[in-house]
Amino acid sequence: xxxxxxxxxxxxxxxxxxxxxxxxxxxxxxxxxxxxxxxxxxxxxxxxxxxxxxxxxxxxxxxxxxxxxxxxxxxxxxxxxxxxxxxxxxxxxxxxxxxxxxxxxxxxxxxxxxxxxxxxxxxxxxxxxxxxxxxxxxxxxxxxxxxxxxxxxxxxxxxx
Amino acid sequence: xxxxxxxxxxxxxxxxxxxxxxxxxxxxxxxxxxxxxxxxxxxxxxxxxxxxxxxxxxxxxxxxxxxxxxxx
Numbered sequence: 001x002x003x004x005x006x007x008x009x010x011x012x013x014x015x016x017x018x019x020x021x022x023x024x025x026x027x028x029x030x031x032x033x034x035x036x037x038x039x040x041x042x043x044x045x046x047x048x049x050x051x052x053x054x055x056x057x058x059x060x061x062x063x064x065x066x067x068x069x070x071x072x073x074x075x076x077x078x079x080x081x082x083x084x085x086x087x088x089x090x091x092x093x094x095x096x097x098x099x100x101x102x103x104x105x106x107x108x109x110x111x112x113x114x115x116x117x118x119x120x121x122x123x124x125x126x127x128x129x130x131x132x133x134x135x136x137x138x139x140x141x142x143x144x145x146x147x148x149x150x151x152x153x154x155x156x157x158x159x160x
Numbered sequence: 161x162x163x164x165x166x167x168x169x170x171x172x173x174x175x176x177x178x179x180x181x182x183x184x185x186x187x188x189x190x191x192x193x194x195x196x197x198x199x200x201x202x203x204x205x206x207x208x209x210x211x212x213x214x215x216x217x218x219x220x221x222x223x224x225x226x227x228x229x230x231x232x
Contacts (some may be wrong), residue, residue: 039200046199055197082212083199094212101212 036079043068043080050085056108057089063106063132064091067113070136071104075144090114095147102143103127104136117143 044065051061064083071093072078081093081104089108094101099121105114116127117139130137136144198206205212 042200050197053196080199081199082202082205084193084202085197086193096212104189 036077039080043083046083050091055085055087056091060085060091060106060108060126061088063113064093066132067093067104067106067136069156070132071132071140072145074136074141075148077148078144095144097147100139100143100147102147115140119143 038074047061047065047068050056056064068081071081079095081095081102082092083093085091090105093104093106096102101116101120101121103114103116103119105116107113112129112131114127115130115137116125118125126139128137130140195206218226
């Protein structure tokens with residue numbers, strides 16, 4: 001017999017099976033502060049809402065959640081990206097610190113995810129597809145790690 | 161004379177946060193997402209009067225290009 005007292009009760013009866021909100025606690029090593037934990041949890045709720053409100057298929061919402069998990073586990077302290085959901089998909093993520101832009105996109109169906117990185121200072125840019133099972137592409141990981149470093153920023157200082 | 165083979169010059173958002181450099185005319189190809197489709201950081205960005213690349217959907221033909229043009 002095992003103890004199930006620790007299990008997080010469902011937050012809402014409308015919540016689809018398989019969704020779990022409990023990993024944005026202050027004990028989550030990928031969360032830098034309680035404020036970040038709140039931001040992370042609100043983002044997770046946003047993803048569920050996009051599915052429940054039929055903005056995107058549940059698979060797109062789940063794929064976007066998986067993309068976000070890959071990113072924040074790879075780069076602890078990474079802020080919640082700007083996210084926009086298009087009707088029927090995709091969900092598009094953007095991190096923008098004024099100099100660097102990292103975009104990840106969760107598309108519907110069997111389509112692979114999309115990535116795009118650019119550096120406004122150097123003018124360099126790159127992009128392509130990736131499968132969730134392979135993790136984030138190396139250029140994305142490298143740019144996300146640089147993203148948290150201090151950069152001189154202009155008025156468009158992104159979502160940091 | 162234009163031959164149709166010229167490479168389009170990539171554009172990127174202006175440094176002041178506007179979606180395209182000043183004076184650039186763009187054509188919206190993708191549907192504009194309603195505000196309810198944005199998450200909190202997206203709303204915060206809009207409250208600052210700033211746009212970002214992801215706000216503007218890319219057309220299918222541009223998805224696979226390394227230098228996507230904005231479709232506003």
